[in-house]
Amino acid sequence: MKEIKANNYSIFFKDKGYIELYNHIQSENYSTIFIHLDNNTNIHCLKVFLKQIQTFDYQTIVSKSGEENKNINSSVIIWEKLSNNNGDRKSLIINLGGGVVGDIGGFVASTFKRGINYINIPTTLLSMVDASIGGKTGIDLGFLKNQVGTFYDPKMVLIDPLYLDTLNESELISGYAEIFKHSLICDLIFFNKLISQQNSIDFKNLKTIKSSIEIKNKIVLKDRKELKERKALNFGHTLGHAIESLFLENNKRLLHGEAIGIGIVLEAFISNKIFDFPIDKLTKIKNHILKIFNRVDFTKSEIDNIIKLLIHDKKNTHGKVNFILLKDIGQPIYDIEVENNLILESFNYYSN
Numbered sequence: 543m544k545e546i547k548a549n550n551y552s553i554f555f556k557d558k559g560y561i562e563l564y565n566h567i568q569s570e571n572y573s574t575i576f577i578h579l580d581n582n583t584n585i586h587c588l589k590v591f592l593k594q595i596q597t598f599d600y601q602t603i604v605s606k607s608g609e610e611n612k613n614i615n616s617s618v619i620i621w622e623k624l625s626n627n628n629g630d631r632k633s634l635i636i637n638l639g640g641g642v643v644g645d646i647g648g649f650v651a652s653t654f655k656r657g658i659n660y661i662n663i664p665t666t667l668l669s670m671v672d673a674s675i676g677g678k679t680g681i682d683l684g685f686l687k688n689q690v691g692t693f694y695d696p697k698m699v700l701i702d703p704l705y706l707d708t709l710n711e712s713e714l715i716s717g718y719a720e721i722f723k724h725s726l727i728c729d730l731i732f733f734n735k736l737i738s739q740q741n742s743i744d745f746k747n748l749k750t751i752k753s754s755i756e757i758k759n760k761i762v763l764k765d766r767k768e769l770k771e772r773k774a775l776n777f778g779h780t781l782g783h784a785i786e787s788l789f790l791e792n793n794k795r796l797l798h799g800e801a802i803g804i805g806i807v808l809e810a811f812i813s814n815k816i817f818d819f820p821i822d823k824l825t826k827i828k829n830h831i832l833k834i835f836n837r838v839d840f841t842k843s844e845i846d847n848i849i850k851l852l853i854h855d856k857k858n859t860h861g862k863v864n865f866i867l868l869k870d871i872g873q874p875i876y877d878i879e880v881e882n883n884l885i886l887e888s889f890n891y892y893s894n
């Protein structure tokens with residue numbers, strides 16, 4: 543499978559990726575190579591990786607898994623490990639893990655000795671189609687996500703769906719929400735292909751993964767720093783993130799993808815009301831999301847709280863909540879303010 547050209551790096555697939563990675567390691571003459579993992583990918587993914595690639599010298603750095611560890615403490619531990627184990631400006635970090643490993647590892651790489659090389663080998667569906675692509679690195683500040691970070695591209699990205707074999711089912715399905723979102727903001731043919739999957743959806747399909755990466759990459763190439771086009775990637779995320787935050791606060795479990803799935807339905811409904819987004823496509827979106835994720839019940843007070851939480855959205859400027867809406871599939875509209883009663887209506891639509 544042919545690679546995808548990104549900003550200053552390439553995204554390789556399967557066997558060719560391991561050859562390219564090995565050649566890169568040989569040609570760059572790195573002083574030390576650190577494979578950054580979390581406690582789960584250390585068990586499940588390191589052995590798979592080592593089986594695929596020719597032998598080279600490396601040390602491992604294992605972070606604690608989970609969003610709650612995507613913070614400055616984990617970064618300090620990695621900086622110290624690098625520093626205490628001969629890390630220097632010619633060191634390389636290979637992030638072998640999900641979005642959390644990639645985001646922290648990329649952040650650490652961008653700051654250690656004012657910037658060293660890193661490579662992403664994503665091991666979750668979400669990190670394959672989204673987090674590993676586009677050069678955003680970062681950590682959370684308390685409960686606020688991605689408050690500290692950098693734009694710093696990897697030297698390459700290697701995609702191999704083999705890693706998905708050990709990922710639990712719910713994490714796998716969760717990542718699919720971003721694939722579906724990519725189709726909505728960019729590509730009617732891809733959208734039709736996704737919704738035509740009748741009974742079982744092949745979440746590990748490499749062609750689907752590649753199409754999804756191509757969309758994200760195309761958008762990032764147009765607008766790396768999220769001044770305009772890249773904002774489209776936030777479709778479904780304004781309400782999706784607020785829903786995610788509410789569940790976090792209430793200690794109720796909801797996967798990121800589930801929250802984004804609901805956000806997609808709500809924001810497609812609002813798009814229909816404000817910009818006449820076609821009703822037949824809105825119905826198809828709702829049906830597809832509800833085929834994948836169980837419907838979640840919301841009380842009136844939960845919806846009120848979700849609306850209050852919108853105030854923390856990263857796209858807000860000058861105290862306004864800015865939505866990304868769709869005029870049609872592939873036609874995003876940026877920075878739209880939405881009345882609260884329309885948000886309430888959108889929850890009614892989702893619930894019935």
Ligand SMILES: NC(=O)c1ccc[n+]([C@@H]2O[C@H](COP(=O)([O-])OP(=O)(O)OC[C@H]3O[C@@H](n4cnc5c(N)ncnc54)[C@H](O)[C@@H]3O)[C@@H](O)[C@H]2O)c1
Nearest residue numbers: 582586607640641642665666668669672673678705708709
């Ligand atoms: N930088 C970006 O542009 C960007 C984009 C989207 C999301 N993100 C970030 O990505 C993060 C979410 O990433 P995620 O969904 O990959 O979560 P994650 O990294 O927490 O991984 C999910 C869980 O799966 C485990 N795991 C990972 N790969 C595995 C495998 N192959 N087998 C078994 N277990 C495995 C992990 O240890 C973890 O427990 C969030 O912090 C989000 O902010 C970043």
